[in-house]
Amino acid sequence: MKITVNGAEHELASPPLTSLLNALRDELNVTGPKVGCQGGNCGTCTVLVDGEPRRSCLLPLAMVDGAEVTTIEGLGTPKRMHPMQAAFHFYYGSQCGFCAPGMITASVALLERNPNPTRKQIQNALGGHICRCTGYVKIIDAVEAVARGESFDGAELTRSRGGEATPKGASA
Amino acid sequence: MKAIGARLPRYEGAGHVTGQTLFVDDIRLPQGNLWAKALRSPHHSARITSFDASKAASLPGVHAIITHADVPRNVFGHLAFLGVPADEPLLAVDEVRYLGQPIAAVAADSEEAAQAAVDAIEVEYEEREPLFDMRKAFDPDAPKAHHWGNWLPYFGGELENAGPDRRRIRKGDLEWAFEKADTIVKGVYRPAAIEHAPLETQVALAVPEPSGRMVVYSCTQAMHFSAGHVAAHLGVPLNGVKLVSSAVGGGFGGKVDSSSDTIAAVLALKTERPVKWRWTREEEFLCSGTRAAWHIEVADAVTKDGWILGRKTLTLHDAGAYLRHSSYATTKHTFHCAGAYTIPNVSFLAFAVFTNRVPSTAMRGFGVTSTSFLAEMQVNRIAKVLDLDPYEVRLKNANRIGDTMPNTVVLKDPSTVPVVQAIAEHAGIELAPEYKAMTWEPRTGAVLPEWLVEQQAKGGQD
Numbered sequence: 001m002k003i004t005v006n007g008a009e010h011e012l013a014s015p016p017l018t019s020l021l022n023a024l025r026d027e028l029n030v031t032g033p034k035v036g037c038q039g040g041n042c043g044t045c046t047v048l049v050d051g052e053p054r055r056s057c058l059l060p061l062a063m064v065d066g067a068e069v070t071t072i073e074g075l076g077t078p079k080r081m082h083p084m085q086a087a088f089h090f091y092y093g094s095q096c097g098f099c100a101p102g103m104i105t106a107s108v109a110l111l112e113r114n115p116n117p118t119r120k121q122i123q124n125a126l127g128g129h130i131c132r133c134t135g136y137v138k139i140i141d142a143v144e145a146v147a148r149g150e151s152f153d154g155a156e157l158t159r160s161r162g163g164e165a166t167p168k169g170a171s172a
Numbered sequence: 173m174k175a176i177g178a179r180l181p182r183y184e185g186a187g188h189v190t191g192q193t194l195f196v197d198d199i200r201l202p203q204g205n206l207w208a209k210a211l212r213s214p215h216h217s218a219r220i221t222s223f224d225a226s227k228a229a230s231l232p233g234v235h236a237i238i239t240h241a242d243v244p245r246n247v248f249g250h251l252a253f254l255g256v257p258a259d260e261p262l263l264a265v266d267e268v269r270y271l272g273q274p275i276a277a278v279a280a281d282s283e284e285a286a287q288a289a290v291d292a293i294e295v296e297y298e299e300r301e302p303l304f305d306m307r308k309a310f311d312p313d314a315p316k317a318h319h320w321g322n323w324l325p326y327f328g329g330e331l332e333n334a335g336p337d338r339r340r341i342r343k344g345d346l347e348w349a350f351e352k353a354d355t356i357v358k359g360v361y362r363p364a365a366i367e368h369a370p371l372e373t374q375v376a377l378a379v380p381e382p383s384g385r386m387v388v389y390s391c392t393q394a395m396h397f398s399a400g401h402v403a404a405h406l407g408v409p410l411n412g413v414k415l416v417s418s419a420v421g422g423g424f425g426g427k428v429d430s431s432s433d434t435i436a437a438v439l440a441l442k443t444e445r446p447v448k449w450r451w452t453r454e455e456e457f458l459c460s461g462t463r464a465a466w467h468i469e470v471a472d473a474v475t476k477d478g479w480i481l482g483r484k485t486l487t488l489h490d491a492g493a494y495l496r497h498s499s500y501a502t503t504k505h506t507f508h509c510a511g512a513y514t515i516p517n518v519s520f521l522a523f524a525v526f527t528n529r530v531p532s533t534a535m536r537g538f539g540v541t542s543t544s545f546l547a548e549m550q551v552n553r554i555a556k557v558l559d560l561d562p563y564e565v566r567l568k569n570a571n572r573i574g575d576t577m578p579n580t581v582v583l584k585d586p587s588t589v590p591v592v593q594a595i596a597e598h599a600g601i602e603l604a605p606e607y608k609a610m611t612w613e614p615r616t617g618a619v620l621p622e623w624l625v626e627q628q629a630k631g632g633q634d
Contacts, residue, residue: 031198032191034421036371037453044371072191085189089181097188097195098371098421104189132371132422 001065005030006074012061020064021045021056024071032072032101036130043129046102047071053109072101075108084108084143086152093142095133103129107143116147184419196375196391196418201446205377206235208439208449209286211276211293212459213268216302216528217315220266220295225276228292233285236442237293239276240265243438244407250429250496253400259320260494260531262405262434268297269317269493270530272459279439279447302528306467306488309525317493318526324491324499337523339506341578344517346473349482352623353473357554361546365465365490368535372421373451374460376432378440386437387414393427401430402437413437425534429461429496461533464501465490466542473517474554478565479621482517485509485546489539491524492531498524501532501539507579508540511547512588513569516624518578566592567607574614586612 001012003020005028014023021038024030024047036042038057045057048070076082081089084104094100103126110117110125117125122143123136131139187193225237240246240263249258264275276293280286303315309322316322328335350356377389386406392398392415399415406412420427436449451460466489473482487505491498502524509520537544551569555562571577571586589612596603615624 025198029200031194031200034195034372035197035450036373039453041453042371072189076190078186078190078192081186081190088189089185092182092185094182094185094188096371096420096422097184097193100188101191130371132369132424 001061003061003064003066004068006070014061016062017060019057020047020049020054020059020061020069023061024056024069030071030073034098034101036098041128041130042099042102043106043126044099044102046105046129048105048109051109051112053106070105072105075104081152082108083146083151084111087142087145087150088139090152091138091142091145093134093139095131099129099131099133103131103139107139107146110143111147117143119144187419193419195372195421196377196389197372197448197450199377199389199418201377201379203446205379205446205448206279206281206439206443207283207286208436208447209278209280209283209290210274210435210449210455211278211290211295212455213264213271213273213275213297215268215297215299216271216304217300217317218268218297219300220264220268220275221298222294222296223275224294227294228278228289231280231285231289231292233281234278234289235281235445236279236439237276237289238278238435238438238442239263242442243405244441245405248401248404250397250401251500252404256495256499257326259318260496262438270528272455272530273493274435274459277435277439277449279443279445283450304527304529306465306490306525306527309488309527315528317528320526322526324495324502324524324526327499327503339503339520339522339524341506341509341518341520343576343578344482346482346484346517346519349473349517350484352475353481354476355474355557357472357474357550357557359470359546359550359553361466361468361470361542361549363466363468363542363545365529365532366463366535367457367460368422368424368426368462369456370420370422370424370426373453373456374427374432375448375450376436377446377448378433378436379446380440380444384408385412385414386440387416388433388437389416389418390433391418391420391423391427392430392433393420393423393425394430397428398430398433402433405434406437406441425463425536425538426460428534429531431460459530461492461496461531462529463535463541464492464498464532464539465529466505468542468546470546470550472550472554474558475621475623476558477621478554478558478560478568479623480513480515480550480554480569481623483510483515483520483550484518485520485522487520487522487542489522489524490529490532491526492529493526494531495524495526496531496533497538498532501534503539505539505543507577508543509546510578511544511551512571512586512591513547513551513566514571514575515569515578520578561604563592563596563601563603564607567603567610570610570612572614573612588612
């Protein structure tokens with residue numbers, strides 16, 4: 001079986017009924033997608049399969065043969081963040097960090113489908129994603145900010161001390 | 173002071189949003205690791221009448237099966253360092269006291285092989301009637317939940333010559349307060365147990381070093397507690413263990429108990445291989461500690477203009493099957509039963525009660541959320557009974573600078589007054605001028621009510 005993960009093609013040795021989540025984590029050492037419930041309930045294992053958000057814990061490898069898979073690692077890096085990653089960082093949409101891999105990938109897919117979602121549509125799109133820390137408000141704020149076209153200077157955001165980071169293009 | 177008022181990026185944020193933060197389950201060792209699974213009690217209360225792991229041990233991929241006999245020091249207490257006696261076995265010996273209590277643990281090549289071995293362990297139980305309701309714990313014919321009795325017999329002193337079996341705080345003259353009162357306002361409050369349900373379940377990776385030192389990658393919220401517990405159960409001094417603090421994927425208090433570190437370490441000791449133990453979502457819900465359930469009865473002696481002269485409380489704290497931190501939570505609860513208010517005459521009484529439920533643990537406020545709940549509900553109730561404004565009852569009785577809390581702490585900067593004023597403002601409530609102008613400065617001459625003058629003349633605490 002063959003899959004492309006974050007742009008790199010892999011020939012997999014895991015059996016065809018292995019979940020995509022386990023294959024990513026255990027065979028390919030791609031540990032961004034997390035093990036939260038292994039039952040499709042919490043959403044933290046979400047990855048993009050040919051651009052669609054999917055629960056990798058419920059997806060057997062046999063179903064994704066030849067697919068293009070994007071995980072949280074494939075979206076951006078600390079110094080070159082995807083706008084959605086930068087927005088989650090800037091708006092404190094991630095506290096413990098455990099739900100962020102699923103929240104962010106699902107939010108990216110949402111804006112692909114619907115570039116100007118209402119708050120309610122964002123809530124609906126993330127309805128299957130559980131966050132126990134933030135209370136969701138900051139997460140939805142982050143998605144809205146990206147939809148509004150706010151962008152952030154990655155280098156400024158990753159500085160841990162001193163100064164205020166300001167979103168560019170943010171309306172006052 | 174660059175930080176105050178500034179918008180600082182979250183320290184670990186960049187790792188979190190890019191998937192680069194390493195949680196314990198993300199750690200990969202070049203030599204790989206074995207996987208652990210535990211045999212857990214299917215009963216709330218039972219005697220173990222037979223145990224046979226021979227079939228399980230012969231299954232493919234199984235490296236070790238441990239029971240209590242393999243744990244260098246099986247019984248340890250979470251508050252042992254405070255001199256609180258130990259009561260909880262790491263692995264059950266001949267009885268189980270809560271559903272999900274670990275009895276044995278397996279280390280195998282994969283989680284599937286470990287689970288297959290757990291399923292193949294043959295155990296027979298003799299079920300006993302469990303105790304679930306704290307209020308029944310004191311009945312003479314109640315099921316016995318703990319070998320110390322159905323409530324903690326010990327708050328300080330020596331166990332043999334045990335101190336009081338209840339936490340009691342008294343201040344002032346309660347009898348006088350109830351005589352003086354115009355009305356008695358009573359309440360019963362029963363905050364329920366809550367599971368923290370962090371998105372990352374309990375997980376540990378124990379790696380034995382050739383030197384004999386045990387390294388544990390831990391998701392604990394309480395690194396030094398955990399180091400102490402691992403060292404104690406392994407029977408080694410503290411420098412025989414090294415705990416590596418990793419990112420915590422949500423804890424909320426539920427990762428204060430050493431749930432996975434200790435058993436993973438004993439399996440690693442036995443197999444001389446790294447062992448990872450990752451709880452399932454079901455285990456997290458069923459077997460991890462919860463916030464305690466409480467049963468609280470209150471009676472307040474109040475004047476018709478809303479002064480709380482006295483408060484009497486009786487609290488039952490559900491410790492679950494073992495003590496863990498419950499004596500601490502009960503003590504903290506009892507200290508705070510007046511809430512954010514100054515009540516001059518009090519008698520607070522609390523028991524840490526054992527039941528056959530999963531042991532309770534820390535959760536956001538650890539014993540104090542239940543007191544805030546009771547104090548705020550009582551104020552609302554008093555206001556309703558007397559037809560007064562609840563904000564004004566709060567401000568009237570608010571803690572002020574120099575007031576003494578029931579536990580004798582003298583308040584230096586109690587924020588009740590400004591907080592209640594701010595809440596009223598945000599809620600669009602117009603306070604009467606005297607309450608709007610109120611400050612947290614000590615109550616003085618003209619505003620002192622007649623009863624308080626009388627109280628002060630009587631002298632302070634008994």
